[in-house]
Amino acid sequence: MTQLSYEDFKVRADTVQAQIALTCIQAGRQPSEVELLAVTKTHPAFVAEYAALYGLRAVGENRVQEAVGKRPQCRATIAWELIGHLQSNKARQAVEYFDRVQSVDSEKLLNHLDRAAAAVGKILPILLQINAGKDPAKFGAEPEDAEHLLTVALGKSALRVDGLMTIAPLSDDPDVARRTFDNLRTIRDDLAARAGVPLRELSMGMSGDMAAAIMAGSTLVRVGTALFGTRETI
Numbered sequence: 001m002t003q004l005s006y007e008d009f010k011v012r013a014d015t016v017q018a019q020i021a022l023t024c025i026q027a028g029r030q031p032s033e034v035e036l037l038a039v040t041k042t043h044p045a046f047v048a049e050y051a052a053l054y055g056l057r058a059v060g061e062n063r064v065q066e067a068v069g070k071r072p073q074c075r076a077t078i079a080w081e082l083i084g085h086l087q088s089n090k091a092r093q094a095v096e097y098f099d100r101v102q103s104v105d106s107e108k109l110l111n112h113l114d115r116a117a118a119a120v121g122k123i124l125p126i127l128l129q130i131n132a133g134k135d136p137a138k139f140g141a142e143p144e145d146a147e148h149l150l151t152v153a154l155g156k157s158a159l160r161v162d163g164l165m166t167i168a169p170l171s172d173d174p175d176v177a178r179r180t181f182d183n184l185r186t187i188r189d190d191l192a193a194r195a196g197v198p199l200r201e202l203s204m205g206m207s208g209d210m211a212a213a214i215m216a217g218s219t220l221v222r223v224g225t226a227l228f229g230t231r232e233t234i
């Protein structure tokens with residue numbers, strides 16, 4: 001990719017924000033209810049500076065190692081969120097380099113993150129990643145394990161559960177994404193009522209399925225390609 005200029009990025013970001021606003025209106029929601037998370041994975045650190053300059057709160061990365069390399073190079077103040085699979089042995093680094101971890105999908109990982117956060121005197125915000133599309137190719141806790149996972153998470157004094165995250169299965173059928181997002185919303189409403197916690201954040205929707213996610217109640221869309229162009233690697 002030839003180097004993306006800030007002006008080009010701004011045009012793309014304005015377009016994405018306009019799509020978010022339009023979909024919110026169609027859904028009878030306020031545009032301020034849906035946050036744009038800029039997914040900067042595989043792109044150089046300066047694009048995180050673009051996101052900050054544009055006024056976004058946070059960027060998303062899917063690998064700990066990449067953030068370890070890039071975050072120190074980023075001169076802007078912006079939050080970093082982990083959206084990709086995390087192995088327990090990287091929990092300490094994840095706590096050090098990320099402001100929130102969206103991909104928490106096991107009790108083992110909860111234990112490691114809680115211990116790592118407590119050791120540095122931090123309260124780590126997290127989302128529980130749920131495999132709401134029942135996709136064998138995706139990480140995430142199975143929906144029937146979600147309640148147990150939440151109970152364990154709520155018992156961890158160094159973790160704060162903000163809500164749920166999901167990734168829709170890749171499919172040519174737009175109904176698959178819609179069903180996945182509706183399912184996550186239902187799981188959230190159910191868990192929130194049973195556990196008596198708000199679980200406000202519903203992180204769902206990417207460049208290709210953002211509208212369906214917003215219609216289903218997404219509060220955070222994770223967008224890479226529509227902001228920064230296609231990636232050469234995953």
Ligand SMILES: *Cc1c(COP(=O)(O)O)cnc(C)c1O
Pocket residue numbers: 039041062083084167205206207208222223224225226
């Ligand atoms: C890469 C990635 C995204 C962004 O995908 P785009 O299609 O480029 O918008 C969103 N969520 C997760 C978990 C990702 O890994």
